[in-house]
Amino acid sequence: MSSEILLARVRTVLVDTSHPGNIGAAARALHTMGLTRLVLVRPRQYPHPDATARASGASVVLDGAKVVDSLPAALDDAVCTIAFTSRPREFAGRVLSVRDAAHEAMRCAAAGDVALVFGNEMSGLSNDELAHCGIVATIPANATYASLNVASAVQIAAYETRVAAQGDAVWQAPRFAPASADEIEGLYRHAERTLVAMRFLSPAMPRRLLPRLRRLFARTALEKEEVNILRGILARVDELLGRDPGTQREDVARRPP
Amino acid sequence: MSSEILLARVRTVLVDTSHPGNIGAAARALHTMGLTRLVLVRPRQYPHPDATARASGASVVLDGAKVVDSLPAALDDAVCTIAFTSRPREFAGRVLSVRDAAHEAMRCAAAGDVALVFGNEMSGLSNDELAHCGIVATIPANATYASLNVASAVQIAAYETRVAAQGDAVWQAPRFAPASADEIEGLYRHAERTLVAMRFLSPAMPRRLLPRLRRLFARTALEKEEVNILRGILARVDELLGRDPGTQREDVARRPP
Numbered sequence: 121m122s123s124e125i126l127l128a129r130v131r132t133v134l135v136d137t138s139h140p141g142n143i144g145a146a147a148r149a150l151h152t153m154g155l156t157r158l159v160l161v162r163p164r165q166y167p168h169p170d171a172t173a174r175a176s177g178a179s180v181v182l183d184g185a186k187v188v189d190s191l192p193a194a195l196d197d198a199v200c201t202i203a204f205t206s207r208p209r210e211f212a213g214r215v216l217s218v219r220d221a222a223h224e225a226m227r228c229a230a231a232g233d234v235a236l237v238f239g240n241e242m243s244g245l246s247n248d249e250l251a252h253c254g255i256v257a258t259i260p261a262n263a264t265y266a267s268l269n270v271a272s273a274v275q276i277a278a279y280e281t282r283v284a285a286q287g288d289a290v291w292q293a294p295r296f297a298p299a300s301a302d303e304i305e306g307l308y309r310h311a312e313r314t315l316v317a318m319r320f321l322s323p324a325m326p327r328r329l330l331p332r333l334r335r336l337f338a339r340t341a342l343e344k345e346e347v348n349i350l351r352g353i354l355a356r357v358d359e360l361l362g363r364d365p366g367t368q369r370e371d372v373a374r375r376p377p
Numbered sequence: 378m379s380s381e382i383l384l385a386r387v388r389t390v391l392v393d394t395s396h397p398g399n400i401g402a403a404a405r406a407l408h409t410m411g412l413t414r415l416v417l418v419r420p421r422q423y424p425h426p427d428a429t430a431r432a433s434g435a436s437v438v439l440d441g442a443k444v445v446d447s448l449p450a451a452l453d454d455a456v457c458t459i460a461f462t463s464r465p466r467e468f469a470g471r472v473l474s475v476r477d478a479a480h481e482a483m484r485c486a487a488a489g490d491v492a493l494v495f496g497n498e499m500s501g502l503s504n505d506e507l508a509h510c511g512i513v514a515t516i517p518a519n520a521t522y523a524s525l526n527v528a529s530a531v532q533i534a535a536y537e538t539r540v541a542a543q544g545d546a547v548w549q550a551p552r553f554a555p556a557s558a559d560e561i562e563g564l565y566r567h568a569e570r571t572l573v574a575m576r577f578l579s580p581a582m583p584r585r586l587l588p589r590l591r592r593l594f595a596r597t598a599l600e601k602e603e604v605n606i607l608r609g610i611l612a613r614v615d616e617l618l619g620r621d622p623g624t625q626r627e628d629v630a631r632r633p634p
Contacts, residue, residue, distance in 0.1 A: 148526060149525075149529055212550035215547060260539055260546070260547055262410060266409060267405075275525070279517070282518075288474040290473070293466060293468065
């Protein structure tokens with residue numbers, strides 16, 4: 121089953137939300153992670169201009185939000201119901217970190233709908249509301265200040281759900297052509313000659329200069345173009361020292377034995 | 378080195394932030410994850426009542442924020458500088474997911490300070506600002522709407538940094554005494570007798586009823602108290618059927634061979 125289908129089965133349920141701005145921010149958080157479904161249980165004020173403003177470009181999620189008057193109505197046919205709370209509860213049963221809960225959510229999504237449930241800004245979910253859900257999830261946090269904003273908690277849950285579904289591969293900058301071993305050796309030979317000519321390197325007492333330079337450039341995984349730039353700088357130093365730069369370039373065609 | 382010391386070495390840098398509310402929300406996000414240091418580069422409005430309001434209980438981070446007038450001043454002695462951007466850039470160099478970047482940050486924190494850098498709400502970080510940082514980090518997101526609110530991005534980065542430092546172990550509800558194997562077998566024997574007496578189970582045609590019940594309760598990892606509750610219900614059924622409940626209890630003391 122594709123990760124898009126799995127993510128499409130996730131609904132986020134906000135219970136008794138006080139501030140409409142948080143509803144909009146939660147809609148935006150969901151949209152950034154490719155989640156689409158929002159259910160509002162007894163929102164104090166909705167629709168509201170603050171919700172629209174904080175949703176920013178995520179009106180598709182906000183406008184599609186469903187309003188219901190009870191938590192069971194919001195959960196209805198979900199086969200996996202996950203209640204988020206930071207507060208330890210004696211009767212919580214199965215308690216998972218948000219990361220483990222997200223993996224469980226994606227496992228269950230193969231079989232049906234999943235609900236992620238978040239409580240009111242001041243009091244969170246009640247014990248009774250928690251008891252309607254099969255799993256309790258909690259976000260690792262500062263023990264002395266675990267009070268995440270509700271939309272921030274939705275953001276982390278949505279992020280972990282997306283990563284559970286699709287992994288965390290991200291865009292990469294384009295790779296330019298890597299330098300070959302002989303191009304890199306040509307650079308080191310050129311550098312050695314020029315550093316000797318500059319009298320920065322003494323052939324009689326080389327110390328660790330060349331190994332240090334090799335170590336530094338080895339970490340960079342030099343590209344062809346970068347070798348050309350560095351040899352261009354060396355050739356310019358050669359010119360300024362009055363050496364014939366032509367003689368420094370012959371080894372470009374030379375190969376290691 | 379303790380995870381507290383590592384986290385104390387992380388500073389979060391907000392560049393050219395337009396909305397003071399986002400500065401307050403970022404301070405709250407950091408505080409929830411146990412991060413303490415906030416640096417503001419040319420904030421448009423700061424201090425501001427919106428920043429204070431959105432910081433909620435996190436005034437300790439907001440009040441300690443340092444304001445500087447350039448990104449290099451904000452990075453100064455950091456040994457690891459991580460720029461956050463959602464937009465692919467040609468010259469980005471080393472690009473990590475936020476999760477990998479958080480692990481790298483904690484690895485580097487053993488050697489010195491770490492900076493997490495976030496750009497302006499509309500335009501993010503410029504290419505020039507990005508070039509001041511050693512690592513580019515990006516948060517996996519919806520390709521068609523990757524526009525996280527800046528405080529939401531800070532929340533995810535702070536969360537991943539905390540999890541990289543301390544793992545994601547969370548509170549667990551108290552464990553009650555588990556039932557022993559013989560207590561569980563006593564329950565199944567009792568259930569079998571009662572179900573036969575109820576004529577719900579036919580000894581001649583038992584079908585898969587008892588194995589299904591065993592499978593169900595095996596998944597629950599029964600507690601002692603739960604076995605007592607279930608046997609109490611069975612005993613009440615026995616009473617209603619007119620059987621002497623005393624005869625059903627003798628096997629409690631029986632042990633499997």
